[in-house]
Amino acid sequence: MSMSHKLNVLDLQRGGGISLTQQLVDRIAALIDSGELEPGEKLPATRVLAEQAHINHLTAVRVYRRLAELGYVSAAVGRGTFVRQRVPVAPDAPRENDDWQLGMLTERTMSYAEEMLRNSLVSAINADRNVIPLASGFADPELCPSQELADIAAAIARDEPRAVTDYLEVEGLPELRERLASHGAKTGFASSPDEIIVTSGARQAIDLAVRSVLGPGDVCAVESPTFAGMLASVQSSGARVLGLPIDAEGVDIDALERILARHELKLVALQPSCQNPTGADLSPARRERLLGLARTRGFFVLEDGVYANMRFEGEQPRSLRASAPAHVVYIDSMSKTIGGGLRVGWVSASGPIRERLVALKLDSDIHTSALPQYLAARYLREGRHEQLLARALPVYRKRRDALLRALERHLGSDASWTVPVGGHHVWVTLHEPLDERALYAEACRAGMTFLPGGALQAEKSSRTSVRLSFSLAPPEAHDEAVRRLAAAVREVRRRGRGSATRALS
Numbered sequence: 001m002s003m004s005h006k007l008n009v010l011d012l013q014r015g016g017g018i019s020l021t022q023q024l025v026d027r028i029a030a031l032i033d034s035g036e037l038e039p040g041e042k043l044p045a046t047r048v049l050a051e052q053a054h055i056n057h058l059t060a061v062r063v064y065r066r067l068a069e070l071g072y073v074s075a076a077v078g079r080g081t082f083v084r085q086r087v088p089v090a091p092d093a094p095r096e097n098d099d100w101q102l103g104m105l106t107e108r109t110m111s112y113a114e115e116m117l118r119n120s121l122v123s124a125i126n127a128d129r130n131v132i133p134l135a136s137g138f139a140d141p142e143l144c145p146s147q148e149l150a151d152i153a154a155a156i157a158r159d160e161p162r163a164v165t166d167y168l169e170v171e172g173l174p175e176l177r178e179r180l181a182s183h184g185a186k187t188g189f190a191s192s193p194d195e196i197i198v199t200s201g202a203r204q205a206i207d208l209a210v211r212s213v214l215g216p217g218d219v220c221a222v223e224s225p226t227f228a229g230m231l232a233s234v235q236s237s238g239a240r241v242l243g244l245p246i247d248a249e250g251v252d253i254d255a256l257e258r259i260l261a262r263h264e265l266k267l268v269a270l271q272p273s274c275q276n277p278t279g280a281d282l283s284p285a286r287r288e289r290l291l292g293l294a295r296t297r298g299f300f301v302l303e304d305g306v307y308a309n310m311r312f313e314g315e316q317p318r319s320l321r322a323s324a325p326a327h328v329v330y331i332d333s334m335s336k337t338i339g340g341g342l343r344v345g346w347v348s349a350s351g352p353i354r355e356r357l358v359a360l361k362l363d364s365d366i367h368t369s370a371l372p373q374y375l376a377a378r379y380l381r382e383g384r385h386e387q388l389l390a391r392a393l394p395v396y397r398k399r400r401d402a403l404l405r406a407l408e409r410h411l412g413s414d415a416s417w418t419v420p421v422g423g424h425h426v427w428v429t430l431h432e433p434l435d436e437r438a439l440y441a442e443a444c445r446a447g448m449t450f451l452p453g454g455a456l457q458a459e460k461s462s463r464t465s466v467r468l469s470f471s472l473a474p475p476e477a478h479d480e481a482v483r484r485l486a487a488a489v490r491e492v493r494r495r496g497r498g499s500a501t502r503a504l505s
Contacts, residue, residue, distance in 0.1 A: 012053065020055055024063045025070075032072050032083055039085045043073065046081075114232045115455070132481035134403075135449035137276065137336070137424035137469040143392045144339040145379070152378045156371070164371045170362045172198025172346070173370070176377035180346055183380070188322020189305060189330040190348040197357055200368045202306050202333035202345040207233045208364070209329045209347060212356045213267045213300050214239040220267040221259055223251045225427060225456035225465070227276045230269055230304065239266070243458030248418075250275065250282030253289045265299045272320055273308035277456060277467040278427045279420015287320060294327040300353070305332045309389060311422035312397045325350055329357075334376060336424065336471075337388055342372040396424065402475035403468060406482035414489060424471035429453075433464045434492050442488040448481040 012023055031037040044052065046060040053060070064081050067073045075081045156163050171177065177193040184190030199205040206229060214220055216238030222230060224243030234241050242259055245252045251270050259265065268290070272282035282290070294301050303320045321328035333345030349357055361367070379385065403426055407417050417428040436452045443450060453465030466485075473481060 020053070021059055021062045021066065024049075024053060024055075024059075025066045028063070028067055029070065029072055037083050039083050041083045043081045043083070114228070130447055131444075132448045132477050132484070133472050134468045134470065134478075134481050135451045137471050139336050139339055139392075140395070140472055141339070143388075143395060144337075145384070145388060146339070148384070149338070149342075149375055149379065152375050153371070156374050156378070160374070163374045166370060168367045168370050168373065170197075170358055170367050172196065172368060173373040173377055176344075176373050176380075177346075179377055179380040183385075184319075184330075184348060187305075187308070187316060187319045189303075189319040189332070190321075191325075195325075195348045195350050195354065197347050197349070197354070197361060198368045198373060199331075199333075199345040199347055199361065200365065201335060201340070201343040202304065202331050203229050204343075204364070205331035205333070205345045205347040206230055206302070206304065208357050208360045209302050209331060209349075210234055210237050210267070210269075211360055212329075212353055213302075218266045219263045220269065221256060221265055222268070222458050223270045223275065224458040225277055225453060225467070226269070226458070227271070227304065227306075228451070228455050231456065231458060234267075234269060241458050244268075244270070246275065246278055246280060248280055250280050250286055251290070253286045253293075256290070256293065260293065260297055265297065267300045267302055268294070269302040269304070271304040271307065273305060273317055274310055274420065274422030276304075276307055276423055277425040277451075278418045279423045279425060280418065281314075281317065281421055284317075287317075287323075291320060291324045291327070294324060299327070301328045303328050303330045305330060306336060307423040308332070310336055310393065310396065310424065312393065312400065313421040321348060329353060334385075337385065337392065338376065338379060342376060344368070344372050344376045396471060398475050399470040399473065399478065400426070402478040403470040403482070406479040407468075409479065410482045410486040411489070414486070424469050426468045426470065427453075427465060428468055429463055429465040430489065432493070433462060434489065434496065436464055438492045438495070439464065439466075439488055442492050443485055446484040446488045446491075448484040448488075450485065 012020060014020065028037070028043075037043075043049070043064070046064060047057055049055075049063065050057045050060040064073060064075065068075060068081075072084060073081050074084055174193065176198060177196040180196050180198075181190045181193040184196070190196055197205075197208075199208065210233040214234065214237040218237070218239040219242065220234050220237075220239050221242045221244050222234055223246050225246065231241075240263075242263070244255050244259075250272060256268065270282070272287065274281065290301065293299075301320060301324070305319060308316060308319075319328075319330060321330040330348040331345065332348075334342060335345070338344070347357055400420060404417070404419065407415070407426070407428065411417075411428070414432070415428050415430045417426050420426060436454050440450070440452050451467040451469070453463075453467065454461070456467060457465075468482075468485075470478060
């Protein structure tokens with residue numbers, strides 16, 4: 001049916017109280033609201049509309065212009081006028097109603113990884129005293145050098161008051177970059193301040209690195225499970241994301257070789273030291289194989305070192321970047337030691353990708369906030385950071401051990417778990433799968449939180465896993481937290497069996 005018949009243009013009231021323009025606007029809007037004109041459908045050209053409706057061309061132009069103002073249609077130069085993909089709210093909706101925005105915004109659904117990452121942040125920041133928080137790997141505020149930083153901030157305000165208001169170089173405060181490079185020389189992630197770009201936390205560093213390399217249609221591989229923020233960044237790039245399994249020796253390089261046999265990879269993203277969430281290290285043999293493949297097949301490695309110095313067992317291994325600086329982009333932050341609120345992170349890279357990172361950083365926020373950079377630079381003087389690690393690591397080790405004992409006591413026959421060499425997390429996998437969202441909801445009701453495993457994996461899994469983070473809760477709280485988790489597992493399992501019994505009866 002032509003639009004002229006849908007509009008019933010012969011029934012237009014000519015010479016009445018309502019203008020022809022408004023009558024046509026109302027009728028076309030009604031056709032869109034009812035679905036007779038579907039999203040994406042092309043409307044007749046203005047001259048055709050004028051001819052069918054027996055109106056002048058200028059009136060037809062005004063009709064489409066008004067419909068565009070109301071959010072019903074959009075015009076593409078050289079292509080025509082189309083019904084918008086999202087139906088707007090009614091023209092007479094209250095002014096305070098913001099549903100009209102849906103007609104203007106490109107549709108975007110929050111991913112499961114983004115949803116759960118946000119939930120973990122909210123649960124940690126707004127923690128109920130009756131809820132035991134095992135969902136977030138925040139540094140314990142009691143272990144962060146808050147008073148020292150306050151004293152440093154007061155000294156900066158006294159000695160360098162313009163430090164908080166002046167712009168900095170895109171790459172960051174020179175003194176901070178020098179200190180980070182000096183630190184990087186010990187483990188090999190940097191050899192010069194020129195390789196360092198200061199970012200607003202490691203999360204921005206990940207996002208800049210991913211955007212520098214990946215675009216729609218590219219292929220990347222990411223360890224699975226992984227940090228939810230890493231997964232969110234690679235998924236939002238439009239690239240195809242393939243998961244790499246992890247075992248006690250880190251990422252499975254045999255699986256990587258199978259992927260390389262079928263795909264041209266541009267990026268492999270991983271945490272080779274104290275991996276989040278398993279706490280595993282990439283073994284020396286696998287490190288060599290990974291870097292050999294990067295050189296021969298020509299892909300980038302994104303090395304996340306956020307937990308590398310949060311180590312309870314053994315010596316900290318050298319950075320992957322120490323052996324292949326042209327292929328490895330290294331990211332890190334102070335969020336797990338000094339505190340996440342500073343949002344001081346960095347990326348270390350060389351060659352053309354460094355210049356691309358600088359350009360993206362400039363486009364993003366010009367430079368990271370000045371005061372946190374001055375605070376971090378002064379704090380890194382005189383070995384304060386090393387002293388902080390010496391104080392904090394024994395505390396976190398005790399919390400890890402308390403969580404492991406609790407798992408053995410309450411879930412020993414129902415699950416298996418990793419024993420992390422460092423970091424803030426234990427990865428727990430149930431022997432019998434459950435509905436993950438139901439378990440999450442029941443655990444929250446029982447008074448404990450965790451991060452669901454599905455939010456950390458690049459592919460769907462038939463197994464049910466959870467990440468338990470031990471950094472915030474004291475040792476005595478872990479036994480009660482896992483007891484509550486075990487009770488939630490039993491309750492969801494009981495309900496599931498009840499549903500199955502009802503279905504069979």
